[in-house]
Amino acid sequence: MKRFIGFVKKEFHHIFRDPRTMLILFGMPIAQILIFGYVVSNEINDVKIGVYDKSKDNITKEITNKITASGFFILSDNLNSDKEIEDAFKKGIIREVIVFEQNFAKKLEREGSASIQIIADASDANTANIVANYTESIINNYMREELWAEGLPYQINPEVRMLYNDELKGVYMFVPGTMALILMLVSAMMTSISIAREKEMGTMEVLLVSPLKPLPIVIGKVIPYMVLSFINAIVIIALSYFVFKMPIQGNFIFLLAETLLFIFMALSLGILISTASNSQMVAMFISMFALMLPTMLLSGFIFPIENMPKLLQWISAVMPAKYFITIVKNIMIKGSGIEIIWKETVIIVGMTLFFLMMSVKKFKVRLE
Amino acid sequence: MGNTLENMVEVKGLKKSYEQIEAVKGVSFSVSKGELFGLIGPDGAGKTSIFRILTTLMFPTEGIVRMMDLNVIKDYKTIRNHLGYMPQRFSLYQDLSVEENLEFFARIFGTTIDENYDLIKDIYAQIEPFKTRKARKLSGGMKQKLALSCALIHSPEILILDEPTTGVDAVSRKEFWEMLIRLKEKGITILVSTPYMDEANLCDRVALIQNGKIMSIDTPEKIIGNFGRKLWAVKSDNVYQLIQDLRSVNTIDSVFPFGEYLHITVKSDDDNLTDLITILRGNGHSGIEIQEIEANIEDCFMELMQ
Structure with a gap:
């Protein structure tokens, strides 16, 4: 055990003393999530909206004012009929229409609740979602700060409707996708490179001659990256939650457990790659071409799998990232538990075992 | 663990082929306990291949190789516990300091620096003033001393050094050989390869090797004595x-x-x-x-x- 701890300690030294490794480990994930986040989401600013106020009372006017005063929205159209909503969207100027129901203020007073319909143009799914979320939170704010604060326990129910694309495909894709990509990169690529480095520098020769067995060598290599990848995953989740307001509907611990499983899978894949490469360059290229590109292109991260040719769909079925993305989306957005995503989980467990078995079989206790 | 055995290393009819090339073409020799045995020959003579087979890092293609009377193929795990090996390139971690390198190698062999300090004291004392320096910043001679300390830290019975003095200045080379002779006096069996003929005189026995074949094995004096002409x-x-x-x-x-x-x-x-x-x-x-x-x-x- 002491031998093993010594080995792990050495690995941490390697990582913390190499600025490039540190940059890849910590700089890149943050940069990537921010880049992907902003490229995909665009900060919303001066979004043109329409209001169809069927009630025209004090409260609806107050809410409308609140929304336009927020700085995110510009009121460009006052609509007077359902038909005009459709026409306004088709012109393509406004992105959202807010509909207050009839007798809004009276209903609030009498029944304690009233509804606002938020209709967003979801042909740009991501913007639509953000716009709707912003509107919703402004309304909720108003409800809490203006009404409840004055002792009026009224309930305003915003009802979000997405027009043109109500399944919201592509939305929030970037967080699970980036997470899969980064964990894959950090875990698989860094591990394979660090094992290949020992071979390249000739230190593997000495390690092999030492009484340290192959399994502790491999596990000792993997543990530091496991810890760091896990920290990375938490950073990504935190960034997406605080910066991009991505909800975490499901169980947080469950999400972390699934993430850990995926990291473990990526690490075993990294070990497998390292058994097949004798230099850092080879390890890096295999990781790049065998992992990065397919993960980006075939996992459904950037291009929807349903639109791919059959052949590529089959290939994507062996992409571990595909299953991880499904898992993360389900937990974060839909709040699903294990009963919904057990299939994906089992597939990743299976892949992990497969990679581990292959690497143990292929790991050489000799130089040839 | 085989201490009483006369022959620590025994090689009979060893051949080693890589795909097309036959690097070692039938080599036989034995090394007895406490002997300083030199493998002398130019680059490409097959010295590294022989050492890698002795250190259980490679399979022989043909022939019998026994270390401490153990089979290098079957009993490689036991052999590895009693072996100190210094590969041709000094296998140190460049980004670890002198002390960290030594500590690491002590740890993985299940020992501590203190436990075997006596053995490495002569050598390590010379680099100890620089113990916080990173290995990559050491001079060739200091790297070599550190690598030797690392190979010795678990007090091995057999020490195998592959061209330890290549690329090292003349003064350090001389010091290094003095250290080897002191280690030999402590009863460690040492196999060393070198392309430098002048170092052969310092060995108990040498094998002159060329193109994968041993041309002569004897004490340096006898080899010189056999020259037999003016x-x-x-x-x-x-x-x-x-x-x-x-x-x-x-x-x-x-x-x-x-x-x-x-x-x-x-x-x-x-x-x-x-x-x-x-x-x-x-x-x-x-x-x-x-x-x-x-x-x-x-x-x-x-x-x-x-």
Whole structure:
């Protein structure tokens, strides 16, 4: 055990003393999530909206004012009929229409609740979602700060409707996708490179001659990256939650457990790659071409799998990232538990075992 | 653990082939306990291949190899526990400090620096003032001392050093060999390979190896004694021309340059070379010096190579 701890300690030294490794480990994930986040989401600013106020009372006017005063929205159209909503969207100027129901203020007073319909143009799914979320939170704010604060326990129910694309495909894709990509990169690529480095520098020769067995060598290599990848995953989740307001509907611990499983899978894949490469360059290229590109292109991260040719769909079925993305989306957005995503989980467990078995079989206790 | 065995290393009919090339072509030798055994030969002679087989890092293609009476194929795990190995490139972690490197190797062999400090004291004491320095910033000689300390830290019974002095300055080389001799006195069996012929004299026995074959195994004295003919050192002001001219003289057997002198052997040991001086003067050489000398290992090597 002491031998093993010594080995792990050495690995941490390697990582913390190499600025490039540190940059890849910590700089890149943050940069990537921010880049992907902003490229995909665009900060919303001066979004043109329409209001169809069927009630025209004090409260609806107050809410409308609140929304336009927020700085995110510009009121460009006052609509007077359902038909005009459709026409306004088709012109393509406004992105959202807010509909207050009839007798809004009276209903609030009498029944304690009233509804606002938020209709967003979801042909740009991501913007639509953000716009709707912003509107919703402004309304909720108003409800809490203006009404409840004055002792009026009224309930305003915003009802979000997405027009043109109500399944919201592509939305929030970037967080699970980036997470899969980064964990894959950090875990698989860094591990394979660090094992290949020992071979390249000739230190593997000495390690092999030492009484340290192959399994502790491999596990000792993997543990530091496991810890760091896990920290990375938490950073990504935190960034997406605080910066991009991505909800975490499901169980947080469950999400972390699934993430850990995926990291473990990526690490075993990294070990497998390292058994097949004798230099850092080879390890890096295999990781790049065998992992990065397919993960980006075939996992459904950037291009929807349903639109791919059959052949590529089959290939994507062996992409571990595909299953991880499904898992993360389900937990974060839909709040699903294990009963919904057990299939994906089992597939990743299976892949992990497969990679581990292959690497143990292929790991050489000799130089040839 | 095999301490009483006379032969710590036993190699019989060892062959090693890589795809097309046969690197080791049937080599046999044995090394007894506490011996300092040298494998002397030029680059590509097969020294590293032999050592990698001895250290259980490679399979022999053919032949029997036993270390401490254990089979290198079957019992590699036991053998590895009692082996100190210093590969051709100093296998240190460049980004770890001197002390961290040593501590790491001590740890993975399940020991501590303190436990075996006696063994490495002579060597490590010289680099200890720099113990916080990163290995990559050490000079070649210091790296070599650190690598040796790391290979020794678990107090191995057999120490295998693959060209430990290649690329190291003359002073450090000398110091290094002094250390090896002290280690030998502590009862450690040492196998060392080197392309430097002058180091052969410091070994108990040497094997001269060339093209995967051992040409001669014996003590350095006996190898020199077996030279058995007169050797002359010749010099003139134009050495290059001298080589050409000497090679065209038919009473001369061999001509090899050694530094500023040429070492020559002649076909008949009765020849006192007076004719030769006349011939060389006739060829326009000036500053001619000729003297009889004792053969060294390198002369023997050259002789055997022919």
